[in-house]
Amino acid sequence: MFELFKRVKTVVNSEVNSLIDKAEDPIKMVEQYLREMGSDIQEAEKATAKMMAEEKLLKMKWEEAESMVMKREEQAVQALQDQNEDLAKRALEDKIKIQEEAEQLQSLYLDASKTATDLKLKLTEMKSEYRDMELKKASLKSRAQSAKARTNINRSMSSHNSEGSKQGFKRMEEKVLRYEAEAETSEDLNASSRTLDDELTQMSTKTKMDEELERLKEKIAQQTKATNE
Known part of the structure; x- marks a missing residue:
């Protein structure tokens, strides 16, 4: 996805005259790159939103599991106080199982949180690059038109018999x-x-x-x- 940035930067940083020598129209090329970048940004926004939702869901499940671990701990203590050791063991067994699940959920949540953060940073970078390209487009268009005009004038002067006119x-x-x-x-x-x-x-x-x-x-x-x- 982000290879597009390199292509756009290459176009913007290259000399206009070099672009004109090619068959490609530099303005149309930049407009096409902007359309492609806009489409990539939309896809990145969807992926980021999906990951952020997953992050929130994992955090909620992890917190629920941690809460259940504490609850089973309290229930085991209560069972022992009631002289019900068998019930206390069952409560502790479930606590251990839920604790393992909580640890797994915590690991998944931390990974999702890191991924969501990275995606948000890259999405911000993409949007910033897009805004820069839009600003540079006007300058590039003006430079291209100026270069074409100079080229046409130079060609006209070279083909025109100036000595005969003089x-x-x-x-x-x-x-x-x-x-x-x-x-x-x-x-x-x-x-x-x-x-x-x-x-x-x-x-x-x-x-x-x-x-x-x-x-x-x-x-x-x-x-x-x-x-x-």
């Missing part, structure tokens, strides 16, 4: 840089065109202003000349 990304980056350079050049050209148009417009405006200025100067000169005449 080169492709670099080409796309250069292409975007060209787009940006073209956009900046276009903006510079537009700015240059706007500057030229502005200068030409200013020149046209200045020429008209000069014409108006000359016209006014000439008008003033004519008026001055007319006044002097």
Whole structure:
């Protein structure tokens, strides 16, 4: 029965990666071990309860036999006091017989008591191991999932052409840089065109202003000349 403990401890203490390399699913294995351990605990509980009942029964019979031994002793004394030696002998003969039975019952009771104690200790150990396995199950499941995830990622990385992806990304980056350079050049050209148009417009405006200025100067000169005449 208790060989199961060794199997469960082996699973829990072994490396998760080692378990994954096997065809067995470590989580399902542990769950199966827990079911088997639970069944063993139930059987152990029945055996322990049966032995404890046997212990109580033997103790009761032993105590009854001891009580009867004392009773026959008292009866033999009473018979002698009544001058009935034959009855006293018969009482003592039965006392001796019952005393032997009492000694046998005592030996059986002590053996049953020791066995019941051992079973209770082992049952407590089994239940403690079971609780430990339930607590470790969650940790084992998390570790197994983590190990599987790392394995899948590593396999993906090893099969993936990372250099090709890097080169492709670099080409796309250069292409975007060209787009940006073209956009900046276009903006510079537009700015240059706007500057030229502005200068030409200013020149046209200045020429008209000069014409108006000359016209006014000439008008003033004519008026001055007319006044002097």
